[in-house]
Amino acid sequence: MRKSSMEMMQADPDVRVVPVNNETGFFACNFTPQAFREGHWNTHTINARGLFVNTDGHVVQRGFEKFFAVDETPATQYDKVITHGDVNPQAYPVRVERKENGFLGLIGAAQEHGRFRFWSKSGQTDYSALIERLFPKDSDVRERLWLRLRAWNDTAACEVIDMESDRHIVGYDNSGLRLLHLIRNRQDFAIDYAHEEEFTEIGGFQRPEVVAICNSAAEVAKAIDDARQTTREGVVLYFSDGCMVKVKSDHYKLVKSMRPLLQRVVLRGRSFNKAGEIADLARQVIDYAKLHDIDLTYQRQAFGERDIDMIAAGAILSAILRDKPML
Numbered sequence: 001m002r003k004s005s006m007e008m009m010q011a012d013p014d015v016r017v018v019p020v021n022n023e024t025g026f027f028a029c030n031f032t033p034q035a036f037r038e039g040h041w042n043t044h045t046i047n048a049r050g051l052f053v054n055t056d057g058h059v060v061q062r063g064f065e066k067f068f069a070v071d072e073t074p075a076t077q078y079d080k081v082i083t084h085g086d087v088n089p090q091a092y093p094v095r096v097e098r099k100e101n102g103f104l105g106l107i108g109a110a111q112e113h114g115r116f117r118f119w120s121k122s123g124q125t126d127y128s129a130l131i132e133r134l135f136p137k138d139s140d141v142r143e144r145l146w147l148r149l150r151a152w153n154d155t156a157a158c159e160v161i162d163m164e165s166d167r168h169i170v171g172y173d174n175s176g177l178r179l180l181h182l183i184r185n186r187q188d189f190a191i192d193y194a195h196e197e198e199f200t201e202i203g204g205f206q207r208p209e210v211v212a213i214c215n216s217a218a219e220v221a222k223a224i225d226d227a228r229q230t231t232r233e234g235v236v237l238y239f240s241d242g243c244m245v246k247v248k249s250d251h252y253k254l255v256k257s258m259r260p261l262l263q264r265v266v267l268r269g270r271s272f273n274k275a276g277e278i279a280d281l282a283r284q285v286i287d288y289a290k291l292h293d294i295d296l297t298y299q300r301q302a303f304g305e306r307d308i309d310m311i312a313a314g315a316i317l318s319a320i321l322r323d324k325p326m327l
Helices: 005-011 032-039 043-047 076-084 130-134 141-151 193-203 217-229 250-267 277-291 309-323
Strands: 015-019 027-031 051-054 059-062 094-098 103-108 116-119 154-161 178-185 210-216 234-239 244-248 298-301 303-309
Touching: 005 015, 005 051, 043 193, 051 277, 059 103, 076 217, 094 217, 103 130, 116 130, 116 141, 130 178, 141 154, 141 193, 154 244, 178 193, 210 217, 217 234, 217 244, 217 309, 250 277, 250 309, 277 309
Parallel strands: none
Antiparallel strands: 015 027, 027 051, 051 059, 094 210, 094 234, 103 116, 103 154, 154 178, 234 244, 298 303
16 A cells, blocks of 8 residues: 555654644654755655645645755756756756745645635744735635635745845845745645746736746856856756756855854854854954944844844945945
């Protein structure tokens, strides 16, 4: 007898299966921290990221499966990525989408008529309220969206941009939801491309920018190079055969690497505990902020706490590297 999704996940020591808060009979599957640290990637750990099942083992909601950056794994080495479409002609064209910089919100239609489940990758969390706050309020729009998700058996995967309570590294003019993709509620990961346009139109959602359509190795290589040089987070490459690869920009990775040190020194008032290039840059960012009376923190409204404003830190770092004043 074939095992259910939950039985297979529970049998894998690298997968954690826990009840979803404030729900009955639903379980969240995710790879364990040890699996992440030690690179224990297999069918289950890759598939478990944001996978939600009920007591019968049926998938009720899901996010993206784990996918990797260029040069992060042997399978995503640069040379293999750019020639993937040549080795597998069915992989062209390659859709290159801007990678938005927020957190992932997973919106599903509950069995109770008109009720949505606003979950993060771990299910019902403190971040659920941030997702719901930005979801359409109009009752007719919500009804139509709920009916579509139920009929298609999909989860709406959105990037949640919340400038008031959850700033990241890339700045945005306004908070909002970016509809990334509709994901089918099934064990094997699949995107429901056919219904995305209709769902987007009904909800009035924004979508990530499509920055390129690639049909050759040279075009894929250029897309990767362009993404590495941008000041945005990067891009996701969607090959037509289902392969997905992400690219993080050099700027994004550099700014992100400073965050633990900035939190330690600015938020907690502790001394630097590391040396090297990243520590030197963090010191320069702090000194620049003091000299120009720039607050490196912001109040996270929904959580009643302060955190490092990485948007400000990134702007300062850009000014330092350009060796000219900020505009």
